[in-house]
Amino acid sequence: MADGLFEAMRRSVEEGDVAAAEATARTAVDEGLDPLEAIESGYVPGLSCVGEGFASGELYLPDMVLAAKAMKAAMSVLEPEMKRRGATRSVVGKVVLGTVKGDIHEIGKNLVGTMLSASGFEVHDLGVDVPLDRFADVAGEVGADIVGVSALLTTTMTNQRAVIDTLTSRGLRPTVKVIVGGAPVTQAWADEIGADGYSEDAVGAVTLARRLVGA
């Protein structure tokens, strides 16, 4: 019985079928299945399969994003049940993410957030035009492992340095790693402002984040 359901869960993520992912998660809750088992035996294998397909070049970014959305949909059904049972899923790491003050571009940052969530990170997305202090505030509150700072403009990119300086002055570094991204950002800029990492795209950002938390 559960095997058939696990198979349907795996397939819902592989096919990026949000409705099916939600429906299977609801079935699991109704039938009293352990939500952690549903995640690990049902949805995660689907995500791994899509990840492998992407790595081999058979699948494209929209396949990954759809799989991540299906995964997220299933999680939102399972989380209340996990809470009720007092169960917590171990996360790969906690990430605080945002676009710096003065900058309203969010599409790249959102993609990174989606990919990190799907990869088992707990993501706290602060949105756009984020005041510099807020990165450090939230990082402190949630006990973040990583702070991700996005900027699309050369005029706002300098605020990435300011965010790092704030984290430093609050004594949050080096326990909190900082990753930076955005069109004008380069590895040289990341090095100059003392960031721990930079990636040119969202998939690379996941690899980077995993490396920084030792996963």
Place this chain on the structure above:
Amino acid sequence: MATAINPIVNPRLRVQVLDDEEIQRIHTATLEVIESAGVRFPSSRALDIWAANGARVDRDTGVVRAPGALIEDALRRAPAEYTLAARDPSQDLPLDGRHVYAGTDGCGIEVVDVETGELRRSTYRDVADIARVADALEEVAFHWVAVSAQDRPAESRGLHELAAIWRNSTKHVQTESVVTEREARAAVEMAAAVAGGRERLRERPVLSLMECTTSPLGQDGGAIDAGLVAAEAGVPVGFMTMASCAFTGPVSRAGTLVVGNAEVISALALMQLAYPGCPVYYAAAQTAMDLRSGAYTGGGPEDFVFGAATNALADFYHVPLSMGAFATGAHEPDWQAGLENGLSMLLASAVGSDMLLGVGLLNGSRIWSYEQLLLDCEIYALVRESLKGVEVNDETLALDVIRTVGPGGDFLAEPHTRRHMRELWQPRFLDRRPHGTWLAADDRARDWARARAQALLAEHRPEPLDDVTAGTLAEIIARVEANAGVAAGVGST
């Protein structure tokens, strides 16, 4: 003496990518999108204007839903033709549908150093140097801010960039780097100083603004406010969509055109509602997302077709088009750069785009290369000569000469040959040497392009901006910096 600009005029080869019915369908779909989904205008001033004109305005989300008739009526007020003025009037650019002008690309963040070949962050000095080299090139008709002056304060960077270009070139400047109301006011003031007063600026706009939309279906509030400042002053303003298939637009070409068109025409309509008859232009640099990374690709069949299609749309609305052409995704001036920029340039010109952006950048408009600048100009020149087509008259039919030479002779020593031989196109950066010579020389077109750029950097002295005007520009920038609390001296030019 200012360098004469040698543009494409009346291209003989014409390409049509959409027929009338298809254009009408895209237009109708666009109006439906603006009325149903709406377009986000995060600017209280813009929302007030829309509301006053009867559009449905959601103050919480900033989304405007405007009836199609309102958009169409507003667009009809836009002038179909006007002239981009230059500091030197001999370099004025009539946007009359007969010319295809190329500008420098923008806005890059790194520069391949022309001496060392090393990649480094762009500075004010680079903006000035690039303007000076481009001033000397007959293929470059106007400037964009090619790279960002990252050693200048963020609050006044866009103004320093303008000053750098005006100090180093007499050609028209179209900035894509003034994106706030505060900077736009200062930029207009600077332009008025260059033109000789506010009224003179209205007659002779030596500056135009290019603002980006935020795809899908959004505007940048600062950009909209900056655009309104320009429109009020009679400084031409355009809005550029970069909606890309599969990410910021639907995966299909027609769908992405609709999304981009909704962004552009809603912004142009707003300008007309605020300042009826103000000069505006359509701008687009659409592409397809890279399916693996999600990145903006720059250079590919979708780009070429989008360019041609947006030209058809701009013609439909009777406004000029500033179009993303060239803009190769290549990392160096190589096979890919030549292929992409060659095809892009050819198609963009064959549809008759007014302004092409632009020459000199690599890696999807991120990295400036002087070699690429010169090679792109070679592409422009080659396409310009191709599009001249065949001139047919008594002199060119050359019947007398053909009779004189007759069967089996040659035309080498004919006066007719000598009279017209300099009309044959001569490449500067195509290698036509015999193979043995090429082997022995061991150099390439890239080396010649670099040497040419080095020579221009060393030798070209543009017509200087007079001291009084230069001083006024510096004062305007200093005042903006003082008001913004920038420490004195940080922003000195």
